[in-house]
Ligand SMILES: Nc1nc2c(c(=O)[nH]1)N(C=O)[C@@H](CNc1ccc(C(=O)N[C@@H](CCC(=O)O)C(=O)O)cc1)CN2
């Protein structure tokens with residue numbers, strides 16, 4: 001058999017010299033019991049390294065790449081560590097774009113650990129979090145938004161989120177970013193050319209063109225922002241605080257929204273003390289609902305602590321649902337709470353609409369102007385779908401989530417910066433302040449360049465890939 005000379009690490013075959021740190025290895029599947037555990041390697045020389053650990057009918061290096069082979073992983077003493085399948089990828093046709101390989105071991109922490117230890121002892125280095133994907137990025141296999149999308153795919157919590165992440169992984173987001181950057185660059189070049197004119201001689205026609213170009217760029221940026229906002233919602237979800245005075249039915253509403261008796265409900269005001277959190281998914285958007293203690297002034301120290309937490313949730317949530325009892329006239333507590341909610345992202349849930357009406361929608365709209373009021377009955381399960389629709393809409397998932405593109409918070413911030421810079425540029429242009437307009441356009445371009453990942457700094461890459469798990 002041809003594989004005899006490839007008996008790995010038995011002292012007969014000297015290890016090929018590896019430049020240190022070139023070959024990375026890691027477990028690509030979770031630790032613990034499972035069907036299969038996949039170890040992956042990447043870097044120049046990883047096939048030679050695998051030859052010393054894997055014994056099949058023929059050495060892996062002599063097999064056709066991209067085809068699975070059966071064999072055993074053998075330690076330096078000749079002991080079989082596991083029966084495995086192995087595959088090699090020839091550069092550049094691999095995930096990382098480098099020479100790569102995989103060992104598919106029996107699932108379970110021990111076989112995988114033993115095989116990984118062997119690979120490390122043979123000269124591989126344990127990969128850092130996200131290092132495979134980082135190498136794929138460095139080798140131009142993925143752009144930065146695709147790399148970030150890998151994580152979104154992994155973390156998707158709904159089919160809709162997976163679709164949005166899949167679009168980004170296919171490169172849709174990167175394309176859109178590059179398109180905007182290209183247009184911004186054209187505009188900047190146009191503007192620079194005009195700056196060479198003495199001020200009074202700028203042709204009015206050119207000026208009109210420039211304004212129109214900027215308007216269209218702003219429009220495109222806003223469209224993209226909407227699609228990305230949808231993606232953000234699908235990826236990150238919304239933290240929704242259910243707040244209100246005691247006994248209005250916050251816990252009942254939580255339970256009704258979850259269709260599960262999660263929180264304790266009693267007719268006594270002051271039932272809920274601690275925060276009760278639970279997630280439900282609506283139109284693909286994870287809604288993290290937080291039930292809180294009814295807010296009132298209380299002498300009970302325990303209740304007071306709960307109320308403190310309720311107030312903190314009120315401050316920190318992405319969205320507050322102010323729950324009101326429609327069957328009882330508004331109290332001073334209601335009015336105080338309404339005042340403290342003013343200016344925040346808010347929905348009103350007019351609960352207990354199965355009872356004779358004491359509080360009308362109009363009265364609430366007058367109390368919190370511009371705020372949507374949803375009439376519901378937690379008891380009878382009325383109006384809950386509409387309430388959930390509104391939760392998603394209020395945070396910008398209006399229109400459709402259909403064309404949503406998954407992006408990260410980092411990307412969303414850069415897109416926001418782009419929009420703001422374009423807005424300022426437009427105002428400057430209207431006022432014929434050319435230099436200011438050029439500066440703002442420059443800002444927009446640098447924000448977009450951060451998005452397309454052209455020339456990213458090490459710290460940015462550390463931040464992006466540091467979130468990944470080892471082996472991705
Ligand atoms: N076993 C295994 N499953 C996996 C991965 C992997 O690396 N290994 N992936 C990784 O995370 C994902 C799939 N992504 C991948 C993307 C490109 C290539 C690749 O080798 N592309 C080459 C060769 C294609 C070919 O066979 O011709 C290319 O595009 O040139 C592999 C995986 C999910 N499933």
Ligand SMILES: Nc1nc2c(ncn2[C@@H]2O[C@H](COP(=O)(O)OP(=O)(O)OP(=O)(O)O)[C@@H](O)[C@H]2O)c(=O)[nH]1
Nearest residue numbers: 246247248249250251252267270271272294378379
């Ligand atoms: N008729 C009617 N009663 C409701 C409705 N929702 C809740 N209730 C009742 O109102 C009372 C208080 O409900 P909870 O859900 O405990 O109210 P809460 O706002 O969580 O109260 P605290 O935890 O004390 O702040 C209970 O008796 C519920 O059965 C509703 O839609 N209609």
Ligand SMILES: [Mg+2]
Nearest residue numbers: 250251271272
């Ligand atoms: Mg409660």
